[in-house]
Amino acid sequence: MIEGQQRIPSGCAISGIFSRSGRPLGGGEVIKSISVMHDRSNGLGGGFAAYGIYPKYRKHYAFHIFFDDETAKSECERFIQSRFDVADSSAIPTRRIPEITDEPIIWRYFVKPIAEKLEFDAVDEREYVARAVLKVNRDIDGAYVFSSGRDMGVFKAVGFPEDVGRFYMLEEYEGYCFTAHGRYPTNTPGWWGGAHPFSLLEYSVVHNGEISSYDANRRTIEMYGYPCTLQTDTEVIAYIIDYLNRRKGLTFGEIATVIAAPFWQTIERMPESDRRRYEYLRNIFSSYLITGPFSILVGFDGGMMALNDRLKLRSMVAAERGDTVYVASEEAAIRVIQPDLDRVWAPAGGEGVIVTLDKGVR
Amino acid sequence: MAVKYIYPDYEVARNYDRCIVCRVCERQCANDVHEYVPNMDKMVSDDDKCVNCHRCVSLCPTRALKIVESGHRFKENKNWSARQIKEVYKQAESGGVLLSSMGNPDDYPVYFDKILINASQVTNPSIDPLREPMETRVFLGSKPQEIRRGDSGEIICDAPPHLRLGLPVMFSAMSYGSISYNAHESIARAAEQLGIFYNTGEGGLHEDFYRYGKNTIVQVASGRFGVHKGYLDAAAAIEIKMGQGAKPGIGGHLPGTKTVGDISRTRMIPEGSDAISPAPHHDIYSIEDLRQLVYSLKEATAYRKPVIVKIAAVHNVAAIASGIARSGADVISIDGFRGGTGAAPTRIRDHVGIPIELALASVDKRLRDEGIRDNVSVLAAGSIRNSADVVKAIALGADAVYIGTAVLLALGCHLCRTCNVGKCNWGIATQAPELVRRLNPNGGYKRLVNLMTAWRHEIEEMMGGMGINSIESLRGNRLMLRGVGLNEKELEILGIRHAGE
Numbered sequence: 116m117i118e119g120q121q122r123i124p125s126g127c128a129i130s131g132i133f134s135r136s137g138r139p140l141g142g143g144e145v146i147k148s149i150s151v152m153h154d155r156s157n158g159l160g161g162g163f164a165a166y167g168i169y170p171k172y173r174k175h176y177a178f179h180i181f182f183d184d185e186t187a188k189s190e191c192e193r194f195i196q197s198r199f200d201v202a203d204s205s206a207i208p209t210r211r212i213p214e215i216t217d218e219p220i221i222w223r224y225f226v227k228p229i230a231e232k233l234e235f236d237a238v239d240e241r242e243y244v245a246r247a248v249l250k251v252n253r254d255i256d257g258a259y260v261f262s263s264g265r266d267m268g269v270f271k272a273v274g275f276p277e278d279v280g281r282f283y284m285l286e287e288y289e290g291y292c293f294t295a296h297g298r299y300p301t302n303t304p305g306w307w308g309g310a311h312p313f314s315l316l317e318y319s320v321v322h323n324g325e326i327s328s329y330d331a332n333r334r335t336i337e338m339y340g341y342p343c344t345l346q347t348d349t350e351v352i353a354y355i356i357d358y359l360n361r362r363k364g365l366t367f368g369e370i371a372t373v374i375a376a377p378f379w380q381t382i383e384r385m386p387e388s389d390r391r392r393y394e395y396l397r398n399i400f401s402s403y404l405i406t407g408p409f410s411i412l413v414g415f416d417g418g419m420m421a422l423n424d425r426l427k428l429r430s431m432v433a434a435e436r437g438d439t440v441y442v443a444s445e446e447a448a449i450r451v452i453q454p455d456l457d458r459v460w461a462p463a464g465g466e467g468v469i470v471t472l473d474k475g476v477r
Numbered sequence: 478m479a480v481k482y483i484y485p486d487y488e489v490a491r492n493y494d495r496c497i498v499c500r501v502c503e504r505q506c507a508n509d510v511h512e513y514v515p516n517m518d519k520m521v522s523d524d525d526k527c528v529n530c531h532r533c534v535s536l537c538p539t540r541a542l543k544i545v546e547s548g549h550r551f552k553e554n555k556n557w558s559a560r561q562i563k564e565v566y567k568q569a570e571s572g573g574v575l576l577s578s579m580g581n582p583d584d585y586p587v588y589f590d591k592i593l594i595n596a597s598q599v600t601n602p603s604i605d606p607l608r609e610p611m612e613t614r615v616f617l618g619s620k621p622q623e624i625r626r627g628d629s630g631e632i633i634c635d636a637p638p639h640l641r642l643g644l645p646v647m648f649s650a651m652s653y654g655s656i657s658y659n660a661h662e663s664i665a666r667a668a669e670q671l672g673i674f675y676n677t678g679e680g681g682l683h684e685d686f687y688r689y690g691k692n693t694i695v696q697v698a699s700g701r702f703g704v705h706k707g708y709l710d711a712a713a714a715i716e717i718k719m720g721q722g723a724k725p726g727i728g729g730h731l732p733g734t735k736t737v738g739d740i741s742r743t744r745m746i747p748e749g750s751d752a753i754s755p756a757p758h759h760d761i762y763s764i765e766d767l768r769q770l771v772y773s774l775k776e777a778t779a780y781r782k783p784v785i786v787k788i789a790a791v792h793n794v795a796a797i798a799s800g801i802a803r804s805g806a807d808v809i810s811i812d813g814f815r816g817g818t819g820a821a822p823t824r825i826r827d828h829v830g831i832p833i834e835l836a837l838a839s840v841d842k843r844l845r846d847e848g849i850r851d852n853v854s855v856l857a858a859g860s861i862r863n864s865a866d867v868v869k870a871i872a873l874g875a876d877a878v879y880i881g882t883a884v885l886l887a888l889g890c891h892l893c894r895t896c897n898v899g900k901c902n903w904g905i906a907t908q909a910p911e912l913v914r915r916l917n918p919n920g921g922y923k924r925l926v927n928l929m930t931a932w933r934h935e936i937e938e939m940m941g942g943m944g945i946n947s948i949e950s951l952r953g954n955r956l957m958l959r960g961v962g963l964n965e966k967e968l969e970i971l972g973i974r975h976a977g978e
């Protein structure tokens with residue numbers, strides 16, 4: 116049984132660090148944070164998303180790809196070369212450690228769409244890239260693009276998150292934002308692609324929870340060209356965020372009110388203009404409401420959003436110290452890296468904590 | 478004396494030790510079953526006339542009555558069942574089409590009864606509806622996903638017209654004429670109180686009921702009875718009836734004996750004339766014609782009201798629904814073959830159409846495959862019997878459901894299936910003033926409100942069990958369903974897995 120053949124519920128730990136000023140953070144911090152929550156994972160999946168890590172290739176899409184074998188790799192590369200100019204390609208540096216085994220071929224490509232092809236397709240650049248990624252993942256057996264954004268990257272594997280971090284030598288990367296995930300699936304898929312974060316373009320999602328609206332959300336988002344091959348909550352959430360933000364132009368604040376919508380009784384008490392807007396969003400985008408327990412960290416270009424389900428059925432704590440914002444499943448995971456905090460709070464259910472880079476930094 | 482070929486199905490069993498000869502049964506029975514015989518000081522009954530509606534049973538003060546199966550049998554024959562034989566006798570005598578009512582009573586699979594609902598354990602908490610908000614509000618209408626913004630970036634909230642329901646259940650089309658004034662009033666008042674909608678059926682809207690307009694869906698059917706500008710304007714939504722589950726492909730017929738007084742005025746036809754709805758709309762012979770009617774109705778109401786198109790569940794229902802979803806309609810209503818409250822030709826009722834569960838599942842899937850599910854809302858009808866059926870229909874893909882028979886049952890109907898005769902002892906399917914009076918709208922509407930309140934609690938319980946606190950997250954959530962005793966093909970069409978998978 117592999118990921119995607121069956122839906123597998125899982126519990127988890129998440130952690131995220133964001134520097135508003137864009138001050139480079141080291142990858143070691145987030146590893147330290149997530150390792151405090153060791154018991155919230157069971158060694159069946161860990162991963163990280165890191166933003167601002169590829170300044171040299173800031174304008175290129177960084178494809179991180181798992182290949183089962185060389186055949187899949189060459190088939191996939193033929194496809195990539197038919198659609199993209201490849202500026203650089205190499206194996207993603209890893210460290211051999213006994214805790215991480217059975218690794219696939221892990222490769223990285225910095226690419227840009229081939230100009231004429233992009234023009235011919237008459238879609239915008241990011242749509243062009245997204246379609247190519249979805250196509251590889253659906254159609255090329257044994258190849259899986261797990262990261263495809265600009266100036267960011269996802270690193271994930273089967274294992275405990277702290278081991279996954281060491282494996283990828285995450286401490287050698289520097290960026291303005293890191294998110295991390297430790298997974299506790301109730302089944303044993305043992306497939307690297309199933310680990311979190313789940314990512315498309317610059318969007319990455321780490322998620323703790325099991326959503327009860329899954330199939331309603333899945334069947335809706337599949338209608339708009341997002342085949343959900345993994346059958347995981349995270350995949351669906353990431354696609355919803357991509358659809359609502361990139362394709363429908365909703366802000367992250369608006370997205371929070373769609374996927375973790377306030378209760379009608381709350382909306383009813385709002386002033387007229389807010390009430391109208393909330394009612395409109397809930398009505399038009401009702402199929403994207405997510406119910407059941409979740410806490411998610413969404414990374415995006417220049418920002419991060421932390422969001423709990425509307426009833427706050429999963430723990431999630433946020434904190435601030437100077438220009439740095441921390442979010443984690445447990446407060447201890449924040450204190451271990453920054454004991455001296457200006458502010459610690461538990462965001463209410465449905466209340467998105469959205470942080471972005473201070474203006475002008477990027 | 479003519480030979481009587483048909484022995485009555487039911488017998489009135491009267492316990493003479495209990496009967497006090499109060500003659501209540503005699504007065505209550507519009508079918509003249511009971512009779513007082515003075516010289517014997519005794520009640521007797523004519524079983525031939527009994528329709529088994531239980532009116533007398535319910536009112537007998539000493540519980541002296543019950544209606545029992547007569548037990549009379551033809552010689553055992555699996556092929557020529559008693560029903561087949563009797564129908565031949567009836568037609569040999571009358572030379573007419575057999576009529577019956579209240580939906581298909583035959584032994585076809587009821588898929589709702591072979592579908593089970595999920596509940597949360599461990600990995601995902603259930604939610605207690607007594608402690609947490611549990612949302613059952615639904616909007617019906619088209620949901621175009623293009624966001625428009627004003628100069629300062631604010632969203633322009635210009636959704637197309639919608640119906641807002643407090644509960645995903647509505648009262649389906651039953652015309653004034655086919656049901657009584659008091660039944661109609663009970664239904665309209667209950668809809669208002671519950672924040673949902675009822676449907677006028679094709680008989681027009683009685684002038685007294687215009688005040689329930691904001692909870693009224695007015696129907697435009699092939700006969701166009703009672704349709705005028707004021708009628709359209711009074712309503713919250715307009716339903717074009719293309720077909721009906723109980724009798725797909727055929728029209729309607731209200732006999733002249735029923736088009737009296739108010740009814741003829743409401744339908745805008747002369748008193749005593751037969752109200753005949755043609756089988757097709759004679760201005761709709763194809764899908765592009767439907768589009769014209771949809772837009773004429775929208776024009777007539779300044780695009781302020783959603784337009785519903787109601788079709789019977791027939792074999793290629795998915796393709797038809799796909800056409801309707803592109804016709805400008807805001808809502809598609811699908812009526813399954815087990816449904817129906819009105820009179821229908823027996824053969825049509827029992828042999829034409831398909832079950833709502835299969836029709837709904839394939840329509841929802843087709844609309845999603847074509848990426849147009851958000852163009853329309855989908856209503857399911859045709860024998861939704863209880864709150865579990867509602868939950869299953871929504872999880873299969875419906876936005877809301879229509880109920881008809883359950884509404885009449887709440888008002889006292891005993892499913893005797895002789896509405897076509899017009900002598901309903903419960904004051905529902907009749908126009909006889911002395912019978913209509915038996916249904917008190919003050920009590921009737923409360924019973925409907927009670928029924929819906931009970932269903933709401935049950936729906937909330939089931940949602941909470943699944944860890945879902947908003948009905949939107951249940952819509953099309955087929956992973957919450959499992960089939961039992963269904964074959965591969967049935968599971969495939971329903972889009973669900975077998976229990977245990």
Ligand code: SF4
Pocket residue numbers: 491495496497498499500501502503511520533536537538539540541542
């Ligand atoms: S209602 Fe009952 S008690 Fe009265 S006459 Fe009829 S059978 Fe006898």
Ligand code: SF4
Pocket residue numbers: 530579885889890891892893894895896897900901902903904905906
């Ligand atoms: S409405 Fe009246 S006549 Fe029709 S089935 Fe019910 S009880 Fe019988």
